[in-house]
Amino acid sequence: MSRILGIIAACALAFASLTQVSLPAAQAAPVNARSAAQSAGLLDVIVTLKPTADAQATANALVTNKGGQVTHVYQHVLNGFAATLTDTLLTVLRGDARIQAIELDRTxxxxxxxxxxxxxxxxxxxxxxxxxxxxxxxxxxxxxxxxxxxxxxxxxxxxxxxxxxxxxxxxxxxxxxxxxxxxxxxxxxxxxxxxxxxxxxxxxxxxxxxxxxxxxxxxxxxxxxxxxxxxxxxxxxxxxxxxxxxxxxxxxxxxxxxxxxxxxxxxxxxxxxxxxxxxxxxxxxxxxxxxxxxxxxxxxxxxxxxxxxxxxxxxxxxxxxxxxxxxxxxxxxxxxxxxxxxxxxxxxxxxxxxxxxxxxxxxxxxxxxxxxxxxxxxxxxxxxxxxxxxxxxxxxxxxxx
The missing domain is CATH 3.40.50.200 (Peptidase S8/S53 domain)
Structure with a gap:
């Protein structure tokens, strides 16, 4: 029985280590852990801005003008936008002081x-x-x-x-x-x-x-x-x-x-x-x-x-x-x-x-x-x-x- 319990505990620990991915300490906004499929190529993200930031202007400046694609701009339920980005552009967004949080778009x-x-x-x-x-x-x-x-x-x-x-x-x-x-x-x-x-x-x-x-x-x-x-x-x-x-x-x-x-x-x-x-x-x-x-x-x-x-x-x-x-x-x-x-x-x-x-x-x-x-x-x-x-x-x- 103790051997079975040990195996279960080890599996639980391994699962936790897989699901609780730690990201580098940020100077800016956190990004939710990405899936393996999203790690390659372009990333679909939802960006929440700080209250003082203008959603449309920020989306244009940080995404559209830098080659990314803005898919939604929110004016009522969130101050933010959704976009399709490269890894490089995501790094730029994470360092911007206007951004409160970034999470991967999910199905x-x-x-x-x-x-x-x-x-x-x-x-x-x-x-x-x-x-x-x-x-x-x-x-x-x-x-x-x-x-x-x-x-x-x-x-x-x-x-x-x-x-x-x-x-x-x-x-x-x-x-x-x-x-x-x-x-x-x-x-x-x-x-x-x-x-x-x-x-x-x-x-x-x-x-x-x-x-x-x-x-x-x-x-x-x-x-x-x-x-x-x-x-x-x-x-x-x-x-x-x-x-x-x-x-x-x-x-x-x-x-x-x-x-x-x-x-x-x-x-x-x-x-x-x-x-x-x-x-x-x-x-x-x-x-x-x-x-x-x-x-x-x-x-x-x-x-x-x-x-x-x-x-x-x-x-x-x-x-x-x-x-x-x-x-x-x-x-x-x-x-x-x-x-x-x-x-x-x-x-x-x-x-x-x-x-x-x-x-x-x-x-x-x-x-x-x-x-x-x-x-x-x-x-x-x-x-x-x-x-x-x-x-x-x-x-x-x-x-x-």
Missing amino acids: MRINDTQTPTPSWGLDRVDQRNLPLNNAYTYASTASGVDVYVVDTGILTTHPDFGGRAVHGTDTIDGDSNATDCNGHGTHVSGTIGGNSYGLAKQARLIGVRVLDCNGSGSNSAVIGGLDWVVANHQAGKSAVANMSLGGGASTALDDAVRRVIADGVTMAVAAGNENSDACSKSPARVPEALTAAASDINDARASFSNRGTCVDLFAPGVNITSAWLDNGTNTISGTSMASPHVAAAAALYLSTHPGASPATVNSAIVAATTKGKITGTARTCVLLIICSAATPANHLLYTGS
């Missing part, structure tokens, strides 16, 4: 899994106990509430949206046409506000396309979408944003999400599908957001769902049917499907409590949850050493009266 992906069975999520969230009664009862439709769907876009012409889905922006193609060519964003939108499949059946759905036809994108594109949300959110208007996407930890993305929330937009985010600690993922780890884990039809934590102290609540996320491309439907699973249930609940709350702050909305939704129903939330260990994170928030979304 973000949708969080779903395909399955063939029918949906049940609407049925579960309006009742405290099983068995399901094959009905969804609601007192509000969230009319007048805007919901920004930060995703792969929306098929706005899908009949389930009844003309309430509109284009916002597209940071993948750089235009205002947020048409979905993947299906994920349309599915998420249907769960939020579809006439048939949605909880908030009269919410206005605004497509913010930040992921491509393969369901993949970059942190810089996601931040660009959030920047657009803040620029276009009408002050004082009840609004929600949903982010059914995720990736590795990113301080820049976390800060951007916080800025959207500070602007008065309630944020629902997916916990992630790695069966790991949500506190290691962005934007799932942002405490000001509502982080949703996925449960199944038997009130068990979904086997894929992330967990831990950063999870605020559970919502249906296994075998959820909603709108899809070609005016059809699809049944898929993931924390991506749980998060829009929560976003819709926030929209429902705002329709009866207009002007409520995101913190107030969050507290009300968590307070209303059904407690202690979800199984599979306890901490588990292998050899009493390698342990999974417990999820103390054993709270299941509830929208009933």
Whole structure:
């Protein structure tokens, strides 16, 4: 046994030495550890500037005028920009006093899994106990509430949206046409506000396309979408944003999400599908957001769902049917499907409590949850050493009266 423990300890130490890369002590801004793939050739980075620096002017001076490419300039959620650089130019940026931090741009992906069975999520969230009664009862439709769907876009012409889905922006193609060519964003939108499949059946759905036809994108594109949300959110208007996407930890993305929330937009985010600690993922780890884990039809934590102290609540996320491309439907699973249930609940709350702050909305939704129903939330260990994170928030979304 002691030999086994020694091997485990040695492996853990080796893993730590690989993941905690120490960089030279800086005279300037820190740079997150880069991946092996990014070490060769050009680097995609997100640059956060100090408050007194002008983002556009600094981007031009440090990048454009020196042969680099600026891909996004942020004016609202971050004071900074995203760029593609050489190693040499990155070194120059690190020495500039105007720069606060630099991190590598990471890949973000949708969080779903395909399955063939029918949906049940609407049925579960309006009742405290099983068995399901094959009905969804609601007192509000969230009319007048805007919901920004930060995703792969929306098929706005899908009949389930009844003309309430509109284009916002597209940071993948750089235009205002947020048409979905993947299906994920349309599915998420249907769960939020579809006439048939949605909880908030009269919410206005605004497509913010930040992921491509393969369901993949970059942190810089996601931040660009959030920047657009803040620029276009009408002050004082009840609004929600949903982010059914995720990736590795990113301080820049976390800060951007916080800025959207500070602007008065309630944020629902997916916990992630790695069966790991949500506190290691962005934007799932942002405490000001509502982080949703996925449960199944038997009130068990979904086997894929992330967990831990950063999870605020559970919502249906296994075998959820909603709108899809070609005016059809699809049944898929993931924390991506749980998060829009929560976003819709926030929209429902705002329709009866207009002007409520995101913190107030969050507290009300968590307070209303059904407690202690979800199984599979306890901490588990292998050899009493390698342990999974417990999820103390054993709270299941509830929208009933």
